[in-house]
Structures are given as C-alpha cells and as structure tokens.
Amino acid sequence: MDSQMRDEPVNAPDRCGWCGKVIPPGTGVHGIASDSSVTHDGDAQHDGHRFLTSCGYAHLVALREHYRRRPFLDEELWAGKIARAFERHDVLTVEDLEGVTGLSREQIQRCVAWLETQLYRLR
Numbered sequence: 001m002d003s004q005m006r007d008e009p010v011n012a013p014d015r016c017g018w019c020g021k022v023i024p025p026g027t028g029v030h031g032i033a034s035d036s037s038v039t040h041d042g043d044a045q046h047d048g049h050r051f052l053t054s055c056g057y058a059h060l061v062a063l064r065e066h067y068r069r070r071p072f073l074d075e076e077l078w079a080g081k082i083a084r085a086f087e088r089h090d091v092l093t094v095e096d097l098e099g100v101t102g103l104s105r106e107q108i109q110r111c112v113a114w115l116e117t118q119l120y121r122l123r
C-alpha cells in the first residue's frame with residue numbers, strides 16, 4: 001500500500017517517476033494512472049489513482065504503460081482504506097470501519113481474506 005500524499009518533503013524537487021531525474025520547475029509532464037496500491041490522505045475520492053510526474057512525454061507513456069500492466073485489485077485498494085482508517089483511529093468496530101471507509105461488510109471481509117492470503121504467500 002502506498003499513500004502518495006505522505007512522506008513527501010514539502011520543498012523537494014519533482015523527480016521523474018520513470019528515470020528519477022530532477023525535473024526543472026515548469027517542465028514536468030503529468031498524468032494519472034489507475035493503481036490500487038494508492039490511497040490519499042486528503043481526498044478519498046482519488047484513492048486508486050496515482051498522480052504521475054515525468055521529465056518528458058516519452059517517460060509519461062512508459063509510466064502509464066507500467067501501471068496499465070499492473071493488476072488493479074479491489075482488495076488492495078480496500079486494504080489501503082482500512083489502513084488509513086486505523087491510522088486516524090486507535091479502535092474501530094466493524095460498524096465504525098464501514099462508516100469511516102465507506103466499505104460494505106462483505107468488502108471488509110473479502111479484504112481481510114485477501115490480506116491473509118498475502119501473509120501466507122510471504123511465509
């Protein structure tokens with residue numbers, strides 16, 4: 001899980017998401033890609049969308065292709081929403097979690113099952 005809005009220094013220069021090159025101010029090329037590993041602190045409406053920054057159009061195309069090939073897993077997105085909820089609240093009941101995340105009970109249960117399979121794969 002990844003949150004694009006966290007851990008980014010406020011005054012850090014933009015770097016190309018493909019080659020890592022520092023992008024001179026005003027010259028970056030931007031786009032958006034679907035990515036189930038992304039949640040946003042500020043606006044849950046943008047969860048599942050990664051903001052792309054590149055040094056030029058060719059690298060933006062490469063980034064878009066990279067994320068187009070990455071599977072979009074609903075359960076991964078839901079896990080990010082649940083993780084964000086627990087970062088903001090120490091204790092949540094399942095009912096609370098439904099309200100905070102906007103997920104249904106079935107979605108939460110599917111997410112927990114998916115997380116358990118991910119942990120099993122890591123063993």
Ligand SMILES: [Zn+2]
Pocket residue numbers: 016017018019020021054055056059
């Ligand atoms: Zn680049």
